[in-house]
Amino acid sequence: MKTGIFYGSTTGNTERIAKRVGELLGADVFEAVDIGKADDYERIILASSTWGMGDLQDSWIASLDELKAKNLSGKKVAFIGVGDQASFGDSFVDAIGILYEEIAGKGISLVGTTSTEGYTFSASKAVVDGDFVGLVLDENNQPELTEQRISDWVALLGK
Numbered sequence: 001m002k003t004g005i006f007y008g009s010t011t012g013n014t015e016r017i018a019k020r021v022g023e024l025l026g027a028d029v030f031e032a033v034d035i036g037k038a039d040d041y042e043r044i045i046l047a048s049s050t051w052g053m054g055d056l057q058d059s060w061i062a063s064l065d066e067l068k069a070k071n072l073s074g075k076k077v078a079f080i081g082v083g084d085q086a087s088f089g090d091s092f093v094d095a096i097g098i099l100y101e102e103i104a105g106k107g108i109s110l111v112g113t114t115s116t117e118g119y120t121f122s123a124s125k126a127v128v129d130g131d132f133v134g135l136v137l138d139e140n141n142q143p144e145l146t147e148q149r150i151s152d153w154v155a156l157l158g159k
């Protein structure tokens with residue numbers, strides 16, 4: 001399936017992960033500011049780290065209005081959230097929950113939700129109906145789990 005990945009990354013973690021997922025899926029990978037290109041894809045993956053206290057990463061703050069203005073009806077949408085559950089357990093990977101809330105009512109088809117099992121945190125906007133809205137990775141505390149989590153998720157999504 002023709003897939004575009006759009007990422008926002010401040011220190012490079014989400015960028016690296018987006019590129020790895022892109023490699024495995026055979027997807028095109030762009031920065032969030034290029035969200036205008038989403039029209040070209042049947043499936044889009046929106047990837048963001050979380051900053052501040054549960055804020056979107058800066059590139060997504062800059063691109064959010066453009067994302068919200070898009071016609072996403074019928075599009076398959078998946079999320080990748082990168083955060084730190086030990087230091088930010090009250091706002092763990094909130095950014096992808098915020099992105100999801102902003103576009104949930106636009107006729108999208110959410111794909112690639114995952115279990116919260118194996119993570120320790122107290123609150124996250126990324127949890128909807130008991131599951132994470134997407135793939136969740138923690139490079140600060142669980143980097144050794146990242147590659148397996150990515151490959152399991154890519155298998156779940158399918159090419």
Ligand SMILES: Cc1cc2nc3c(=O)[nH]c(=O)nc-3n(C[C@H](O)[C@H](O)[C@H](O)COP(=O)(O)O)c2cc1C
Pocket residue numbers: 008009010011012013014015048049050051052053054055057082083084085088091092093094139140
């Ligand atoms: C000042 C600061 C604030 C952060 N706030 C959060 C947060 O609210 N929730 C969270 O899950 N992670 C938070 N993080 C962790 C980052 O999201 C994490 O380090 C991530 O790997 C950065 O990815 P990036 O390099 O792609 O930006 C914060 C990190 C810093 C330094």
